Amino acid sequence: MNTPAPYYHAVGKEVEVFGHAYQNKIPFLLKGPTGTGKSRFIEYMAHQLDRTLVTISCHEETSSTDLIGRFIIKGAETVWIDGPLTRAVKEGSIIYLDEIAEARPDIIVSIHSLTDHRRELFIDKLGETIKAHPDFMLVASFNPGYQRGFKELKPSTRQRFIAMSFNYPEESIETTILEAESNVDPADAKKLVQIGNKIRNLTELGLSETVSTRLLVDAAKLIHSGLPKRLSVKVSVIEPLTDDPDVLQALGDLSDLMI
């Protein structure tokens, strides 16, 4: 492939594990909060393995029809159009179902036969079963933090995947990522990561999601492009986290002290 490899800094054994999962075509589940590099990791692995990556961002309206395909009316005819999952199964791509627990339950049913020894997709509207291309692989992500109640992934579904947890990288790695992604000054990258870690440790604030690497990268980009540092942190790290005026004030004061 001629496109440059996406930048990904490994944080553990994920590259090695994914390589073996791909060799064996075992479905792979990435668990972890938003902005911890899950999508970037899959882009990187698809590039390394020279496979096309098809990403579906799942939401509560995503149904198996969206993935498998539908009939559309074309003039006087009804024509079948393959959905992205069907195309990936036929062509041997890697499909990435981002936030799979968000999607409608019929998606889980439709991937069952793809995630076991059968490796086949049943298209009920056509009454057809397709065998997956040998290169096809299914990858999914989910965020255990905010998936509650019925949005939890059922154990019977989870057990169809091997799984790895993604989290915020340790300080030195996260600093390196910020530098690489934004070209920000190393001292500023370090300070941003320290602010991020400080806020992550403030569990008493009860934030539903805390500072992701993505937010820190955004702050680093703004600083690098010349926006004042404190303002950069305010708009990219603090404001996205909360609307509570007291918490905003407290986090603002904290970060102003640090940068």
Ligand code: ADP
């Ligand atoms: P997720 O899919 O977990 O929500 P992303 O893969 O979109 O997160 O990561 C968000 C951003 O964080 C990326 O665009 C990238 O800038 C940065 N990032 C996070 N972790 C890494 C990593 N290990 N290597 C390179 N970039 C990373």
